[in-house]
Amino acid sequence: MTVKQQTKKIKCVVWDLDNTVWQGVLLEDKQVVLREKIKDMMNSLDERGILQSIASKNDWDKAMTKLEQLGIKDLFLYPQIGWNSKSESIKTISESLNIGLDTIAFIDDDPYERDEVVFTHKEVRCIDATETDNLLDRSDMNPEFITEESKRRRSMYLAEVDRKLAESDFKGPKDSFLKELEMKLIISDAKEEDLKRAEELTMRTNQLNTTGVTYSYDELDQLRKSDDFMLLVVELNDKYGSYGKIGLSLIEMKGDKWNIKLLLMSCRVMSRGVGTILINHIMMLAKQNKKRLFAQFVPNGRNRQMYITYKFAGFKDVSKSGDLIAMESDLANIQQFPDYVEVDIV
Structure with missing residues (x-):
């Protein structure tokens, strides 16, 4: 780490x-x-x-x-x-x-x-x-790994150009356009085959990374296997194609407290509301398991969007040590998933 x-x-x-x-x-x-x-x-x-x-x-x-x-x-x-x-x-x-x-x-x-x-x-x-x-x-x-997302990165950006053109031509509210995209979001426990991409996400993502921490393949593998941690990966698809694996979250689970140690999203999905969906999924899990839910945030000058995302989800600052801000949710503000995206929990 x-x-x-x-x-x-x-x-x-x-x-x-x-x-x-x-x-x-x-x-x-x-x-x-x-x-x-x-x-x-x-x-x-x-x-x-x-x-x-x-x-x-x-x-x-x-x-x-x-x-x-x-x-x-x-x-x-x-x-x-x-x-x-x-x-x-x-x-x-x-x-x-x-x-x-x-x-x-x-x-x-x-x-x-x-x-x-x-x-x-x-x-x-x-x-x-x-x-x-x-x-x-x-x-x-030379990237640490060449993943499937790496090989398809240019084509995924080209698909994003098509999305932006479609959005600029669309007449109507944003939620209606998002529904037109026919998005499907998949949230799953990380598997061994996800780890190269997971490491790549921590290395590449800066703007939408809550703590700026990077994890190696071996570190992620150990965390994935540990009973004290939950490692989630997020994949997004729509009618224009796959965005690939675009999100990652690491939750420490000790006693009656869960702590979101890392939450990040690819900048390509910044406007899709994916971060809010993932946070609300974690909040639901914590509530179902009767756990208190905390989160860590470290500002880096470019990731304020993630702090705002936590705030909109009802997290409140509870302490600060240096740059590290500790936040807690009372789990009273859990939102339903928006109807413009199909969410599949694997």
Whole structure:
């Protein structure tokens, strides 16, 4: 059990195009060709679950046409091709993917462009395009595990683009749109085959993690087998496809007290009310077993949404030690699951 590392794993590689992805300048040269081994490098990143995008000062139509001709267009999410500054483009990508700037690497051949990004976003890791031969060997480009969710991460983000388009076109209240999604939420006790993804969730999730604590595969396996702990995993599906395993909770069970040591949700389901459903499920279990229910929260500057989620569920602060806030629910405010989602307790 550890606090999140300062040097985080890269979640997205943002590429420049001219003299970076391809050799030459698209608007000046008669022909541009992919740099040697670049396609294999991109495919390897994709298989590891590392997203990719573009920040390039270029003509949108010509660049997208060339990317399609080169067979790599579909690898990029939210490409920023135009005449904005690279720092602005990277900020847009970060916000669109809902990931932190400190999990982005930017690759560009121009030292001016790299300096401009670093000056504006010191958290972004800038890499010279001429020094990418060992890109795949970098520790921050190598996740601890490559899970099924990792392999499908880009396709899951593409499905999310479709959801957002559908939501923007939908006329009516939000609950009606959520019902249109035909969501199914599955809450189950963690099994051995869930542990790689469970560790990945603790490593990757920052905004919606109640304590910022990470757990290794072995630690999670021990906790899963212990009579003193309950480890729950949450999976979500809808008509656009699977979100995969998107939630995790660890509850310590000692005597007449249960304590939620960890509760986290993937940012991709932030607006689906999944966190509230999971908390209410845990509250129901505690009430059925006649236990007092506590929860731990450690603010990290980005996870206030989880504190608010606890508050809406009726938890109240009972003590504070350093950054650690202890909360308790009187179990009087248990809500029924919303009718826009089918909940399956396994």
